Amino acid sequence: MKAVNQRRWWLVAHLAGLLTLNPLLAAPDLFADIYARGMVKQRTMKSLRARFTETTTSSLLMKPLVAHGTVVAAAPARMVMTYTDPEAKTLTVDGKTLSVNWPDRQERQQINITDIQKRIDHYFTHASVDELRSMFEIAARPDPKLHRVDLIEMTPKRRQIRDGLDRLELWIDRDNDLLVQMRMTFPGGDQKTVALEDLTLNVPVTDAMFRAK
Numbered sequence: 119m120k121a122v123n124q125r126r127w128w129l130v131a132h133l134a135g136l137l138t139l140n141p142l143l144a145a146p147d148l149f150a151d152i153y154a155r156g157m158v159k160q161r162t163m164k165s166l167r168a169r170f171t172e173t174t175t176s177s178l179l180m181k182p183l184v185a186h187g188t189v190v191a192a193a194p195a196r197m198v199m200t201y202t203d204p205e206a207k208t209l210t211v212d213g214k215t216l217s218v219n220w221p222d223r224q225e226r227q228q229i230n231i232t233d234i235q236k237r238i239d240h241y242f243t244h245a246s247v248d249e250l251r252s253m254f255e256i257a258a259r260p261d262p263k264l265h266r267v268d269l270i271e272m273t274p275k276r277r278q279i280r281d282g283l284d285r286l287e288l289w290i291d292r293d294n295d296l297l298v299q300m301r302m303t304f305p306g307g308d309q310k311t312v313a314l315e316d317l318t319l320n321v322p323v324t325d326a327m328f329r330a331k
Contacts, residue, residue, distance in 0.1 A: 152258075152290065152295070153247055155295045158295075159294075162319075162320075163193075163320065164193060165320055165321050165322075166189075166190070166191045166192075166317060166318070166319055166320075167189070167190045167317070167321045168188070168315060168316055169187070169315045169316050170188070170189050170313065170314050171185070171315075172184070172185045172201075172311070173185075174308075174310050174311075175308065175309045177306070183204070184204075186201070186202055186203050187199055187207075188200050190321065190323060192328070194213060195211065196212055196213060197209075198211070198327055205222065207219065207220050208221075210328060210329065210330050211328070212329065212330075213235060214235070215230060215231060216228070216231045217229075237278075253276055253279065254272040254274055255273040256270070256272055256273075257270075257271045258271070264289065266291065267292065267298060268292060269287060270287065270290060271285065271286075272285065272288070273285050280305070282304070283305075284304060284305055284307075285302075285303040287300060287301040287303075294317075296317055298315075299312065300312050
């Protein structure tokens with residue numbers, strides 16, 4: 119059950135970060151500014167491609183697990199992540215189903231995410247500024263370690279969210295209003311961090327790209 123919950127909220131964070139671009143900030147003026155710019159970016163962004171580095175830390179692991187690959191995301195709620203190492207894996211989302219394929223193992227797993235997608239829409243995609251503030255404790259500050267990047271920290275107020283996610287952190291580039299890194303902290307302390315590089319917007323996509331491999 120814990121693995122399922124982590125997988126669900128990992129999906130939520132990915133879709134929220136890659137597709138909705140709804141950053142949350144504590145200072146009202148800064149919040150309003152970045153929120154508005156994020157909405158403008160969302161209207162012009164139909165697809166995205168990037169390289170990613172995913173780092174997973176867990177009490178079950180002796181050391182962090184680091185994976186690399188590429189991601190392509192497109193509205194509405196479609197995504198394919200192709201992992202190149204440490205193990206070949208493809209994760210595909212078509213808005214209704216999350217599919218994971220391990221070709222070397224000849225294994226495949228599918229999860230119906232219809233209800234999860236409704237939560238994504240409710241908690242992130244369609245939420246207004248006031249609704250976002252009612253659901254999360256929000257704080258933001260410039261990250262001194264990254265040039266022209268703001269760190270946004272979101273702590274859920276509602277039990278329905280806290281059951282799967284303790285904290286969500288987003289790093290937003292001020293120059294292009296794009297997500298460059300995110301970190302999810304799950305109940306129990308496990309974390310997953312995803313850093314994005316070489317982001318390219320509005321790349322050509324087809325429906326076939328988002329079908330389970």
